Amino acid sequence: MMENKIKQTGKAKLSIGSDDYELPIYEGSMGAPGIDVRPLYKNSGHFTFDPGYTSTCSTESQITFIDGAKGQLLYRGYPIEQLADKSDFLEVAYLLIHGELPSKSQDKKFKETITQHTMLHDQVESFFHGFRRDSHPMAMMTGTVGALSGFYHDDAHTTEDEARDMAMHRLIAKIPTIAARCYKYSIGQPHVYPNNELSYAENFLRMCFSVPAEKYKVSKTIVDAMDKIFILHADHEQNASTSTVRLAGSSGANPYACIAAGIACLWGPSHGGANEACLNMLREIGTVDRIPEFIARAKDKQDPFRLMGFGHRVYKNFDPRSRVMQKVAHEVLDELGLKNPVLDVAKELEKIALEDEYFIAKKLYPNVDFYSGIVLSALGFPTSMFTVLFALARTVGWISQWNEMLEDPSQRIGRPRQLYTGPTARDYTPISKR
Ligand code: SDX
Secondary structure: OOOOOOEEEEEEEEEEOOEEEEEEEEEOOOOOOEEOOOOHHHHHOOOOOOOOOOOOOOOOOOOEEEEOOOOEEEEOOEEHHHHHHHOOHHHHHHHHHHOOOOOHHHHHHHHHHHHOOOOOOOOHHHHHHOOOOOOOHHHHHHHHHHHHHHOOHHHHOOOOHHHHHHHHHHHHHHHHHHHHHHHHHHHOOOOOOOOOOOOHHHHHHHHHHOOOOOOOOOOHHHHHHHHHHHHHHOOOOOOHHHHHHHHHHOOOOOHHHHHHHHHHHHOOOOOOOHHHHHHHHHHHHOOHHHHHHHHHHHHOOOOOOOOOOEOOOOOOOOOHHHHHHHHHHHHHHHHHOOOOHHHHHHHHHHHHHHOOHHHHHOOOOEOHHHHHHHHHHHHOOOHHHHHHHHHHHHHHHHHHHHHHHHHOOOOOOOOOOOOOOOOOOOOOOOHHHO
16 A cells, blocks of 8 residues: 655645635655645635646655756656666566566566566457558557456456556556557558567567568667657656546546546647657758748747647756657667758757747747657657557556555545536526527
């Protein structure tokens, strides 16, 4: 079980009319304190109002911490730069779920367990054939992951540790197989079964890019880059898709259905869909001399256009993941001997935007999605697969957060309230009188 560790460090005083209220202030180990408003409605008859949750903590969590001002991202206290440099994705998955880096024996056992579940139930195959070939891979991934809830009934008992562990292991193990299957189906190639002798990242690359007619070889640089990209995308506090998974899970819903809900939310262009939108934008810009035109559009309030891959709700300084991703972009392009004009446009766009008053004033910096599209495209993925890869990696974060929520003694079903501005009570008017 999770142990709640927030400590009361003070009191907030609130005056409403002639009444005064005191609300406890809690603090965690890092980050801003929070005012506990749980008693507010019962004591004062007032709600708080915070659409978009810009000033609202939805939960206590001990998994990931972001300091937006410092550009800091920690997974269970470890800086993302160190994990990207020294760890591997399955070790990071273990860390996010269990809270500590695994010992040699724990690491070996965890990797063996995951490896035992990489194959899909053969009947899942028929789900893919129900999709049109040109269906977006995210549509296939959302549908197929949700469908797994029809195959693994034992895992649904979220109150039992063993069932929860099995669901987590199955999801981590099968999500690359499903992601690769979505890709192969969309290009009309036969799907490739997992090969359990390969590492997680190499197995995924092989399921995506090998064909039965040829031997498949991939360089260590490319495998390491794929693994690093998964690490960078693994978790990120209570972002929109993680909050979706938590809210779905708070009702006790089936874990596969909860993760499918997270995949659906991540698909949006304001969230995980930004990597696909960003590369499409960079391609539309095309050449460095067209950058000023797009910067002007991004600043024009009348124009809905936004610079995709820029801005973040939390990071008001650089996104540490975009710096690692930029380095990976160079490593991959150098390894493949690719000259990618889009990378030149991206670097020039970043330089111009970071010197522009509008972006400085609004603290808009490149986020994780700004360079990821360039790397993924260089690795051979079509833009339609970019968010699928984000969802593959983020599945580890989603299940870690889902598991923590179920182990949190203070957890209750999520049920926000509202400020209602619709019609006041009125009587039904018969159609003859309308
Ligand atoms: C991810 O939450 C997470 O952690 C998400 C994520 C994760 O790992 O889970 O980090 C992954 O989703 C990264 C973000 C990817 N999205 C994009 O790159 C899409 C482009 N960015 C924006 O749509 C926007 O910046 C958001 C959605 C990322 C953040 O939105 P906010 O915090 O609600 O900020 P906002 O929309 O209120 O913008 C504040 C101001 C606005 O101007 P004003 O109304 O104050 O005048 O900044 C402007 C916006 O118009 N602005 C931009 C801009 N982003 C914000 N202007 C131009 N281009 C942009 N990209």
